[in-house]
Amino acid sequence: MTETHLFDTYARMPVAFERGEGVWLFDTEGRRYLDALSGIAVCSLGHAHPRLTDALCDQAHTLWHTANVAHLPLQEQLAEQLCDISGLDRVFLANSGLEAVECAIKIARRYAHEKHIEQPAILVASESFHGRSLASLSASGSPAIQAGFGPLVGDFVRVPFGDVAAAKQAFESHPNLVAALIEPIQGEGGVRVAPSGYLQSLRDLCDQHHALLMLDEIQCGMARTGKWFAFQHEPELKPDVLTLAKALGNGMPIGACLATESVARLMPPGSHGTTFGGNPLACRVGLEVLAVMHEDQICQGAEQMGKRLLDGLRIKLSDHPHVVEVRGRGLMVGIEFDCDVTALKQAALDAGLIINVTRSTIIRLLPPLIIEASEVDQIVETLHRLIEAHFAVSQSA
Numbered sequence: 574m575t576e577t578h579l580f581d582t583y584a585r586m587p588v589a590f591e592r593g594e595g596v597w598l599f600d601t602e603g604r605r606y607l608d609a610l611s612g613i614a615v616c617s618l619g620h621a622h623p624r625l626t627d628a629l630c631d632q633a634h635t636l637w638h639t640a641n642v643a644h645l646p647l648q649e650q651l652a653e654q655l656c657d658i659s660g661l662d663r664v665f666l667a668n669s670g671l672e673a674v675e676c677a678i679k680i681a682r683r684y685a686h687e688k689h690i691e692q693p694a695i696l697v698a699s700e701s702f703h704g705r706s707l708a709s710l711s712a713s714g715s716p717a718i719q720a721g722f723g724p725l726v727g728d729f730v731r732v733p734f735g736d737v738a739a740a741k742q743a744f745e746s747h748p749n750l751v752a753a754l755i756e757p758i759q760g761e762g763g764v765r766v767a768p769s770g771y772l773q774s775l776r777d778l779c780d781q782h783h784a785l786l787m788l789d790e791i792q793c794g795m796a797r798t799g800k801w802f803a804f805q806h807e808p809e810l811k812p813d814v815l816t817l818a819k820a821l822g823n824g825m826p827i828g829a830c831l832a833t834e835s836v837a838r839l840m841p842p843g844s845h846g847t848t849f850g851g852n853p854l855a856c857r858v859g860l861e862v863l864a865v866m867h868e869d870q871i872c873q874g875a876e877q878m879g880k881r882l883l884d885g886l887r888i889k890l891s892d893h894p895h896v897v898e899v900r901g902r903g904l905m906v907g908i909e910f911d912c913d914v915t916a917l918k919q920a921a922l923d924a925g926l927i928i929n930v931t932r933s934t935i936i937r938l939l940p941p942l943i944i945e946a947s948e949v950d951q952i953v954e955t956l957h958r959l960i961e962a963h964f965a966v967s968q969s970a
């Protein structure tokens with residue numbers, strides 16, 4: 574596309590999608606693509622899921638919006654169900670991931686000020702991604718997304734992801750740390766899975782130092798890793814705050830910040846708000862997403878298909894001289910190379926497969942959780958073929 578009236582903020586692929594159906598996307602020429610990205614972990618139930626479409630249409634005929642000036646039963650129902658599956662007690666409904674994170678950061682500030690800490694700080698990880706508002710990009714560990722937007726919002730203390738000793742030292746040397754904000758699996762950062770026991774160690778450190786454990790599951794939550802939430806892979810673990818978005822609406826914009834009862838009490842009437850957050854259209858779709866995920870046992874599917882994908886890729890690629898690691902959990906999978914593989918995105922597109930390359934060296938796969946075995950095998954076969962061809966060409970060049 575040569576002429577546009579849109580901001581040029583996205584490095585877009587040279588394709589225009591018109592329609593989606595299950596795990597498939599169709600471009601304006603009618604060509605079909607296997608979607609191994611799900612709109613970046615959003616369309617977990619696939620494209621144009623009939624039950625979600627029916628729920629949305631029915632709600633569109635009933636009620637769109639009242640703002641948060643009155644009670645909305647759909648919000649109450651959605652919040653109750655989110656609390657049921659997470660073990661938390663209260664929900665603030667927003668429109669996106671960064672808004673959920675913004676709410677979490679504001680909670681940490683209120684928590685600090687109740688404790689009379691005037692200059693509070695939040696522990697965050699290297700390579701983290703929490704969104705692109707000023708506060709959430711300041712929390713993120715990517716210099717590229719911060720560049721040109723200073724002065725940043727303070728105060729974030731950054732430690733290497735997965736390093737318990739570094740977190741311990743940070744708590745000891747920064748008595749003003751009031752919270753830790755961490756992704757259990759870093760998505761943008763390259764599909765880095767927290768080492769086993771890491772989140773529990775952070776929980777213990779937070780308890781010891783009277784800080785809040787705030788987990789960002791905007792990308793890895795909502796069944797993607799084979800459990801409702803990635804933190805549930807660690808037995809008994811419970812965060813104080815949990816941020817969600819993406820797959821909660823399967824494409825309807827919605828975000829959520831969940832908290833325990835005592836933490837939610839820090840946010841009384843007037844302390845936070847949004848015009849659209851929790852509007853009936855989004856809540857109705859969110860409720861239907863949860864219903865389908867329960868009824869179709871989507872967690873189990875993600876676990877089984879994720880294992881098939883990881884095993885398949887490991888068998889084909891682990892010995893490849895340029896593959897550093899094939900890693901992931903459930904249907905959140907990364908293939909790290911020792912060199913730039915950005916070109917593979919275009920090669921995959923040409924082959925009818927949608928993938929993502931993050932940090933220029935890591936292929937990120939986030940297929941819909943409804944994917945079937947034959948489609949998983951197709952991803953493995955196609956990627957294997959493309960990777961072989963890519964390196965054969967670059968070696969002969």
Ligand SMILES: Cc1ncc(COP(=O)(O)O)c(C=O)c1O
Nearest residue numbers: 669670671702703704760791792
């Ligand atoms: C872990 C994480 N947090 C926050 C965000 C920001 O969400 P949004 O793009 O909906 O603002 C993202 C988006 O990719 C994310 O992956």
